[in-house]
Amino acid sequence: MTLNQQLSKIQKDIDFSGSIKVNKYKKTVIEESYGFANRSEQIKNHLHTRFGIASGCKLFTAISICQLVEAGKLTFETKLKNCLNIDLSHWDEEITVHHLLTHTSGIPDYFDEDEMDDFEELWVKTPMYHIRSLQDFLPLFMNKGMKSKVGEKFHYNNAGYILLGLVVEQVSGQYFTDYIEENIFRRAGMNDSGYFEMDRLPEKTALGYIDFQDGSWKTNTYSLPVKGGSDGGAYVTACDMIRFWEALINHQLLNKSITDLLLNSHVQVREEGYYGYGVWIKRKNNQLLKYHVMGYDPGVSFHSAYYPSSSHTLAVCSNKSDGAFDMMKVMEEELIVR
Template structure:
């Protein structure tokens, strides 16, 4: 299926092996929409506009929005420490670690999946059954008693920090994390098809994630990721739902204007190439001054995802794939054709 409403995308180079959904919108206009490949290879069920995709770490933004909502309500403060927010013992953690440091990956706490020393997420589940990971507290034994990874204040991407933020959402709201997000983020954003679904109970129109082997064979990712996603990743969305999320956030339907601005603020410099981090999202600056894009991304075995908002052109792009790579190349091709490449 290919819907083309803008001539800029007439010759968009799409690799024949791309499997997923891509969408480009400007305000309420769909400029480009494409689905290619199979949501279910064995049954040869093709992707549709209604196909839901796992987005891995792409949904850290949802967690950050939830925390900001609770701050607006006075239930949490960015300066609150872990001991003030959670009745859980972290014997080796720096007691001064704050909510804001967790949001910006500057807490220094240990991570259950340290991407600076590990590159295979599947390794986590070789001796630890992934089907036991169904709620946020199930992650705690993987890092709760480990020593601090580094001093607070320095950026180091950290999944465990977002697990703790999810637990803070639960403690402050009295709801499970997934119930909170579905009620106070997805619903007001018009994300009617999105949710935190268990791999052993996926709803209709949900793409299976696929891992391709070197010999040409493949397998699903059902034994390669937690059975249910949480505050650091693992929600399922449609491409159009993700575009709705950007529109709702930018239209102040999820947060007030002041809090939205704070979420989009470059709080920490990540590298010398203009990359910064806000709350739950990446920010790419041009000449270290002007914002080129706000974006989120996610990678898991059988999952690759990119989505961005480009303020200069008020354009939203979403690329979801049910394979371990492919989303990045598609995103770059879209940026070139949309005239928003840096």
């Protein structure tokens, strides 16, 4: 069975909706799109469809911090209290930028997966249509005490990346989303990507869909903040994500030494899994397998990776709550990890 046949079979089995693209040495290996960007109007997904990527864009936030470090405007050891003009009295004064980047700060999260299963529960008391800026997230976590000691352990934390976005705003003097669009998307040639408001999405943008067991569905319009920010919520195309990896690898976004720091295995999370700055790293038997990012929200699933040993880049964007992992896995098995 050819790879295309395998992908087609899995797509039918799981009803995958989205776009996939794999490149090697800047040459296309495979690119396909499935399903509908808009089910009601029967508008199909295509390679230039924009998809939400949830937490997949934490790497953009980390790169923006690294750019400010490269410019000499702060360091990874700069303490949070010295780069944010907000009340941090509930937290340890020793928290640094490095701690936030590596999810080791110990601060509370606004969505803690240990305490809450459904992301939609957040918006019962705080309507999602009020969340349009990074400042709007602060009441969700700022008055809670420390969850663990600074640097004690890795605990995935969205709130930490909200704070990093606020650092970008304060240090650069720009709105976070404007900074990313200017200093990452434009520099990488990601001309179809951006941070869009869900109540005013541009053309060629997929609606996210939440499916139910009885066959019914709804869009994710009332399930997510109306505008994404530094912890998640950008929109990209599969083609743009390939351009992003190529720009990062070729040092168009950061110089080599800072890029190496970004991609360094700062924290071991599990046996083969590590975390750099905003990026997951997989190693096996001391061999580097891939750098990857992922994102899951109601109506969103996303995986994208760079494989140094083979120079493959991969992007799987979906406008459903799952499916991206399954498509990525078969492409890895057939094209890359042999």
